Amino acid sequence: MNVNRLEKPNDILRELYKNSWLYLMLIPGLVYFLIFKYWPMWGLVMSFQNFKPHLGISGSDWVGLEHFIRLFSEPQFFKLFRNTAVLALYNICFFFPIPIILALMLNEVRVELFKRSIQTVIYIPHFVSWVVIVGISYMFLTTEGGIINDLIAHFGFEKIPFLLSEEWFRTLITGQTIWKEAGWGTIIYLAALSGIDMQLYEAAKMDGANRWRQMWHITLPGIRGTIIILFILKMGDFLDVSFEQVFLVLNTMNREVGEVFDTYVYTKGLTQAQYSYSAAVGVFKSVFALVLVLGTNWLAKKAGEEGIY
Known part of the structure; x- marks a missing residue:
């Protein structure tokens, strides 16, 4: 021994x-x-205190769950939760499948030069800041000289106030997200596709399977584990929307559907110096995300997948 x-x-x-x-x-x-x-994470203690910068965390008064009670009692809470959740559902329903579709399409391209060129073009927007993305959107969609609205007017229709409309706000945010991040999201799926055994495709061809059958019975099952893991991780960001993007698009005309937790924290925490209250909002988001991740992972395991742990 x-x-x-x-x-x-x-x-x-x-x-x-x-x-x-x-x-x-x-x-x-x-x-x-x-x-x-x-x-x-040590700063999370602020959410249970009446934090004063000159006193610091160690010297500030302890108030327990007061800020959380205030958050859930606010008339704005359900509006904030609804707006954030709807944007998150838009991203899951419309943005999440796009990188998978792009990766499957690129995987079918056999001309290597063309394939790499397309990859480069769709990757580039990821490296562009949201300020530029929103600025380009403004150039295209504004009613005063916007290219899209000029075309609409040219064909005899009435111009659409995309940037000021509540009805178009969520579509605009989701469209910008797809434009900027969809290409970058294909990287992981292309890597997963490269790990599929090519002998499976050869065997499928010998059995008479066409390209659609091969994709359905070989390609998609081959990357199913990757899709499940990324979906579980996506649940961790359910209440996290791009603050910079939403903040730049937000205005008085679309605020009713555009105000989300991140912009609310900015208003309360930075402009009104309510540090403890804004920290409580952050803790609520984190706990909610943790519950979603654990729940989604549990469902994945029940369905026979490995999950993230």
Whole structure:
């Protein structure tokens, strides 16, 4: 027994030495998560306090669940939850399948130069800031000189106030998200597609399966696990919408359907200095997201998938 106890530390040291460069490369990632992800969680204590900047977290008065009670009692709460949830459902229903469809289409392209060119074109918007994306949308959709509305007027129809309309707000936000992020989302699915055994396609061809049959019975089942995992992770961002995007598109005419938790936190936390209350809103979002992730993962396991843990 004593010999085994001595061997275990030696095995650990030997493993560390053998893979020392790999562990060194791991350090920047660990430092990033410790500084920017885990250390800020200490600030969640603010949500249970009446936080005063000059007193700090250690000196501020403890108020328990007061801010959470206030949040759920606010007349705006259900409007905020509805607006945020509807935008999230739009993203899940319309945005989430787009990268899968694009990856399947690109996977069918056999001319490598054309395939890489298309990939590059659809990836580029990911690297463009939301300010530019919203600015381009404004150029296209404004009623005063917008290209789309000029075409509508040219054909004799009345111009549509896309940027000021409540009816078009969610469609506009979802369309911008698809334009900016759909191409980038195909990367993971293309990587998953590259791992499918090509012999399965050869066997399917010998059995007389056409391209649609091959896609339905081989390609989609081959990436089903990846789709499930990404869907579970997507549930973690259910109440997180792009603050910068929504903030730039939001105005007095569409605020009734456009005000979401993130813009509400900005208003209460930064412009009105209600730090503890805005922290309570963040805690509510995090807990709700955790419940969704755990629930979705449980359903995935019940359906026979591996899930994320």
